[in-house]
Amino acid sequence: MSDSEDVHAISEGTLDHYRQRAEAFREGTRDHDVSQNIDALLRHIEGAPPFSILDLGCGPGRDLHTFTQLGHLAVGLDGAEPFVAMARQSGCEVWQQDLLQLQLPSQQFDGIFANAVLFHVPSQALPRVLSQLWAALKPGGVLFCSNPRGDNQEGWSGERYGAWYDWPTWRAHVMAAGFAELEHFYRPAGLPRERQPWLASVWRRP
Numbered sequence: 001m002s003d004s005e006d007v008h009a010i011s012e013g014t015l016d017h018y019r020q021r022a023e024a025f026r027e028g029t030r031d032h033d034v035s036q037n038i039d040a041l042l043r044h045i046e047g048a049p050p051f052s053i054l055d056l057g058c059g060p061g062r063d064l065h066t067f068t069q070l071g072h073l074a075v076g077l078d079g080a081e082p083f084v085a086m087a088r089q090s091g092c093e094v095w096q097q098d099l100l101q102l103q104l105p106s107q108q109f110d111g112i113f114a115n116a117v118l119f120h121v122p123s124q125a126l127p128r129v130l131s132q133l134w135a136a137l138k139p140g141g142v143l144f145c146s147n148p149r150g151d152n153q154e155g156w157s158g159e160r161y162g163a164w165y166d167w168p169t170w171r172a173h174v175m176a177a178g179f180a181e182l183e184h185f186y187r188p189a190g191l192p193r194e195r196q197p198w199l200a201s202v203w204r205r206p
Contacts, residue, residue: 057117
């Protein structure tokens with residue numbers, strides 16, 4: 001199997017996991033509070049709202065509702081067909097695209113919200129994906145990422161593929177794509193580090 005075939009198989013396997021569990025995922029994540037993450041993205045975007053936001057890996061569309069309620073112009077993107085159908089109920093435009101086969105407009109967005117999604121990208125494909133996100137942002141635009149952290153392990157976790165980075169490794173990947181670091185923090189807030197499984201970071205396209 002070639003590298004490209006291998007990466008495609010990884011993507012399809014992970015998407016199948018979400019396709020088969022779309023309704024359960026929607027119910028299980030409906031009440032997750034990611035306001036700290038949304039605030040971190042919006043706080044760093046310069047200029048006057050409303051902002052053009054890409055919700056990358058939007059899932060059932062929970063955060064599309066939030067961005068819209070805050071007055072912004074949100075577009076969703078997901079590779080799992082059931083999620084795309086659910087997310088379109090928000091009234092927002094939603095694109096069905098595989099993370100590993102992105103076709104994004106150039107310099108379109110003030111912000112990209114990548115909440116709990118980029119860790120599914122195999123490390124060999126991550127530089128290309130990050131470069132595509134950089135190109136889709138307007139100059140000065142902001143990328144927010146949140147991923148489960150780890151010690152740079154990579155592989156299958158059940159039926160989902162993931163890469164679990166520590167901060168130095170994740171920082172090196174994103175900076176190599178041309179982004180400038182703004183801030184990073186661990187979640188949930190207010191807990192000891194060993195009980196903060198999520199690493200959030202915010203970046204600017206210079």
